[in-house]
Amino acid sequence: MKKIIYIMAVLITAYLSSCKKELQETPSNTIAPENFYKTKSDFELATLGTLGVLQGTSLYAWYIHYVMEYQSGDLALAAGTTWTDLNWVTTDGFVAMTWTGHYNLINNANTALDKIDEVSFDKASKDALKGELYFLRAVGYFNLVRMFGRIPLHLKATTSPNDASLPQSEISAVYDAIVSDLQQAENLLPVNNPYGLGRANKGVAAGLLAKVYVFMAGYPLNNIAKWNDALVQLKKIIDPSNPSRSVAPFNYNLEPDYQNLYWQVLKLRTTGTGLPTFGKPANENGPEAVFEINYKRAGGYYSAIFPSSLIYQGCSFWLFNQFEPNDYRRSVTMVDAPNDPLGGVTLQRKFQATGNTWNDNENNWPYLRYADLVLLFAEVENEINGPTPTALRAINAVRARARNAAGTQRTVPANYTVTEATSKDALRKLVLHERTLELSCEGQTWYDWIRTGTLKDVLTSQNRPNTYSKKILLYPIPESEIDITKGKLEQNDDY
Known part of the structure; x- marks a missing residue:
């Protein structure tokens, strides 16, 4: 089952997420083919493709881990690197690809959500698919708002260059959209997703919403209610x-x-190849896995590279x-x-690592x-x-x-x-x-x-006291995005 999911995810992701300029907020070409989104199976495939973006190289198969983990001090790299010195630059490729991956995820979810109520099929399947799409879109925005702060908020599909660029929304508005998506996901999703393990369900929507509320209670919103x-x-x-x-x-x-x-x-x-x-x-x-991003050793981009x-x-x-x-x-x-x-x-x-080579792990x-x-x-x-x-x-x-x-x-x-x-x-x-x-x-x-x-105190305990500034609370908006939008997007402070 897992192998079928990943093969289909590769196909549909390539189908839906192709774009002329990879480092864009959203794809530049039209991505809703006229002959697609007509049947239940089309939406099943589209949802798998959206999940496939989350599993993909730009996100949890590789790039996002470098952006999330090395700066924390959990993992160790040589001094003088961008990650350990917290000296991100506006042209950093890992940051740019993480931005792009999340917006591809969001746009895939938007495209399917825009179309799904136009097609008639059984309510149980439709609710499960809609709920999962709302959940995946919420994941995209929850990651993005914590990483970049004020970001463009796309809640409808981008189908042409004319609507590809939106101004940044306030952080509170992004969190409101996340809450709305997770509330809808919780209402729609069953306790056990009929599409199997590794798919969103009522528990993960409810749990992630609780976590979102905790983040809203803290910095930067400080909404203690x-x-x-x-x-x-x-x-x-x-x-x-x-x-x-x-x-x-x-x-x-x-x-x-x-x-x-x-x-x-x-x-x-100890080498790049060879079976461990x-x-x-x-x-x-x-039973502890509220939500795991699943991988199968099938080669290509849909196996876990990072471990x-x-x-x-x-x-x-x-x-x-x-x-x-x-x-x-x-x-x-x-x-x-x-x-x-x-x-x-x-x-x-x-x-x-659990695989034979550098990109076929199944953790x-x-x-x-x-x-x-x-x-x-x-x-x-x-x-x-x-x-x-x-x-x-x-x-x-x-x-x-x-x-x-x-x-x-x-x-x-x-x-x-x-x-x-x-x-x-x-x-x-x-x-x-x-x-x-x-x-x-x-x-x-x-x-x-x-x-x-507590970040400043932690960095001091890590012997990195000189790295702290308000700047490092957010990553830079990729310079390529600012260029594409002709300055509509504003760079985060001090970059």
Whole structure:
């Protein structure tokens, strides 16, 4: 099934997303063929194509990871690089391709959404497809607004050069559109998507909406009323009395063994080719996977490229030192010793290569995990009610799972008590630190530090104090986009 999905995704993405100028906000040619969008199967194929863009090289198969992760200090590169020095330039190719990939995703979703109600087919299938398209468009805008701030807001398909360029919308307007899309997705999607695993469902729409509300409560909107909206959403999924499991109708729970979330490859590959020795496969699309971006080793652009490259890099000593020495998650995330062949880093294990060559890995990418939602629940409960037993119960559920080291119970990390969580601010810091440990190398921490206003302190702890400025809170609008729109788009501050 997965193989069929990716073959079809390649075909439809190429069909819908072709364009004369790759680094454009939206494609320059007409992308709605007259003979398409006529049948149910056309919309099934179009939705797969939209999902295929998310899986593609511009986004989660490669480029977006460089933009998201290396600047966070989770991963280590040599000093003097753009990523580690946070010295992004307006012509950076990774930033430009990430922008383009998201707008291709959005335009594919818009094109299908504009047409789907014109065609008659069974309501259950139509609702599932519409809900998934709304969800995917929301993902595109949620990523873009956090990365670039004020961005053009396209809610209708771009079918000609005449409507390709829109002015930037305010950040609040973009978030309002994201909320609207996720509310529609949650209403339309079933608990179990009839199109199978790896497809959006009611739980991921509800969970991502909760996460969006958390971001709206933080910087730059600082809309503290959204804490209450987030709590309402999270209680749809999480049982406050037993946060390690979800409430009906959902079937999420914390994976009992942290290593089961990731492929554990026993032998590191040291060249660009050659089959690694496989260890334990990840429990992909398992009970903790609220939404995973699925990959299958089928070659081409629709296999995961990024995990392969990580074996040549590694995790930073800063991240290594965030863990207590006997925290099982450290051993799963990285080689548990700061002395490796690369020098200056400790080799990463969390997303090891699983393929034969550099671009045929099949590691899924965890876009939203249940543990992420549990920690957000602890954070939201604390922000509203302070360090309550309910908030402590949530963070401690994640820490209790971490003590189960492949069936052997450890004492580290211990549960937090009122002794550590003496105030709202104290528990706030504990939750944010726990998110760094639990979600490291998963594209989360950088944006957590920005929304919570802690980025400057983190960079100082990483011995990068001179890199902080307001400039680094956003990436530059690609210079090519400003040129194409003849200056209609304004560059972010200080670029």
